[in-house]
Amino acid sequence: MAEKLRRLWQFVRRLSGDDAYERYLKHCASHHGDNALPLSKKTYFKQRMESKWSGINRCC
């Protein structure tokens, strides 16, 4: 039960983008290794928001 709740919580976090930064850090670590220079959390969310709203992502 606890495991199920934890999975549900994970899903909600991922769906809402709540864990986006954690996944970004993971991506940096796995793809760029030690010489990675990840963005700060604030800058990361800034860029993410800008790229999200520069195209069509809401319709009628």
Add this chain to the structure above:
Amino acid sequence: MSLIMGQLRFTPFLIPMNKPLTPLLWLLVAVTGAAAVGGIALNRGESINALWFIIAALCCYALAYRFYAAWIASTVLMVDETRATPAERLENGHDFIPTDRWVVFGHHFAAIAGPGPLVGPTLAAQFGFLPGTLWILVGAVLGGCVQDMVTLFFSTRRNGKSLGQMARDELGIIGGVAALIGTFTIMVILIAVLGLVVVNAMKHSPWATFTVSATLPIAMLVGVYMRHLRPGQVLEASTVGVLLLLVAVAGGGWVDGNPSLRTWFDMDGLSLAWCIMAYGLAAAVMPVWLLLAPRDYLSTFMKLGTISLLAIAIVFLHPDIKMPALTPFIDGSGPIFGGKLFPFVFITIACGAISGFHSLVASGTTPKLLANERDIRMIGYGAMLLESFVAIMAMIAATVLDPGVFFAINSPAGMVGAEAAQAVAKITAWGFPVSVGQMQLLAQQMGEATLFARTGGAPSLAVGMASIFGSVFGESLLALWYHFAIMFEAIFILTTLDAGTRVGRFMLQDMLGNIWPKMADTSWTPSVLITSTVVVACWGYFLYIGVIDPNGGVNILWPLFGIANQMLAAIALCVATGILVKSGRLRYAWITAAPLSWLIIVTGTAAYEKLTSPDLRVGFFAAAHDLSDKLAAGLLPAAKTAIAPQLIFNLYLDAYLTLFFVTVLLLVVLDMLKVSVNSLLGRPVQPLSEVAHTPNRMTEQQLAQWGRD
């Protein structure tokens, strides 16, 4: 599971031998579905339960998803699960991110499902429950879902290219330009008509106006929270925002009860229209993080929550449908919009059956998130099935109302008269009895001064939702539920309005950049101000005319929006058909060619009627000539004489706009046919722009583990 050449994960018509009961189960689904659809279609005279609609819809969707969609994916598109998706090949941690399919499904659904599937079916309910319901089911299963899925597939195979780019690469310059212009015009008409829906819901309603206005500071607060106080804490901020929204709904009731405060929020339609235009301009210029992005989070949560709640309430309560299967208005005399059943029911319900706008989302953000091609069926086809289900629920919410009440709320004053007694007499004479007392009681229960002439679908849907929720959770809260529903609709109408204005601004900046490169700089303030003003002026014009039009602008604007949206769908289907023919799949090209042909017939007929019909409520030219003649003869009342020149100009403009839509559509179809014929005859055509196959590096095990890390 056999992987022939690494493809074909599902073999649609082969039933696994080890599960002998599966065929029986599907047979049962088919029989139940057929019985439910038959029951709905053949029912005459007796009241029918809403549960049958749900059952019919779910059975249709299950069969279509299991067989038709699976067949398209495996045989027509040849979805290849061993092929690396753009998200895997181009992964950058920003926009190309392989994502769990349920998360992509959630994002895609939130992006495609706006107010359209709620408004269209509500308006189309004037023909009775049957035509709209059948079109929502058939249109989605054979048209809309197919369009979304194939567009998603072809865009995924092209690194997430947009529809406009694909049209240019695969068909040629005409297709590309048509898609661009189509997108811009549809945006303008869409925003205007949605603005009109909000205005009609808020006019002379202090409660609704206060609640909707309160969503702005709440969104800004959430924006500041997510940007500066606790960056990226999306869930925290959204929870705070949603709670505040609920407080705003209740607070509206308090404002409404306060004699001095309520006058501040008691506005007529025209002032509200100006407010919305000013707001649209401010929102387009303001940084996204402050208003647009946070409000979008709130509206997404509200949308998913309220729709689930509505589904549960309908199943739990299973109300009876009170609207007849067909009304006399199928002859074209309907009060909400003029025009016969064919073609106008197919134009009125675009979103929920087939919506061209979806092809823009399916060829934008979503393909960049797909972890594996095999998710395309679930996300492309499945998300549209869910939107279609939302449309079915909107149809139920509209048809559980007494038909008399439904028409009293939705008929514009120009049709039934401005006086309550006059309006109920006329509606009762149509055969839908309603009384002034009944409407007064209803308005009082909903916390409104009046519910007459609130054309546009939002208020009648809110009354329907309030009565459904009210019966489950208690009648005393009806007014709260009503305003909750209004707020729920307004919040994502405003999101569409902001996002649309912004996209329109970007497109305009891009176009002007070809003439004067400086204009393309999206952060150069003069360019931002000029282009935003132009876009707002475009939709603001239609909104203004819609508000001053005594016949209710919905009569003109909604069909125009439907035609534009179907035109965009037809462009997307042209691109898909062209690609299918070019890649040697002519024998399967009917999957997109069939819905395309239907759309050409429907939009063509609708446009023809809009241009040539002598019926003043259908034909643009007829109405313009009639109004000019009456104006010249001095037969109009003083109030109408003042606005007549504007109305006449608008009718001509709408006529030429319709003509333009049809011309664009025909050009794209001819372009597609030319490319197809050339390809079949072996003549040179634009090469397929599909990206070469790269093997997938994720193992089966990784994919199975996906989303659990």
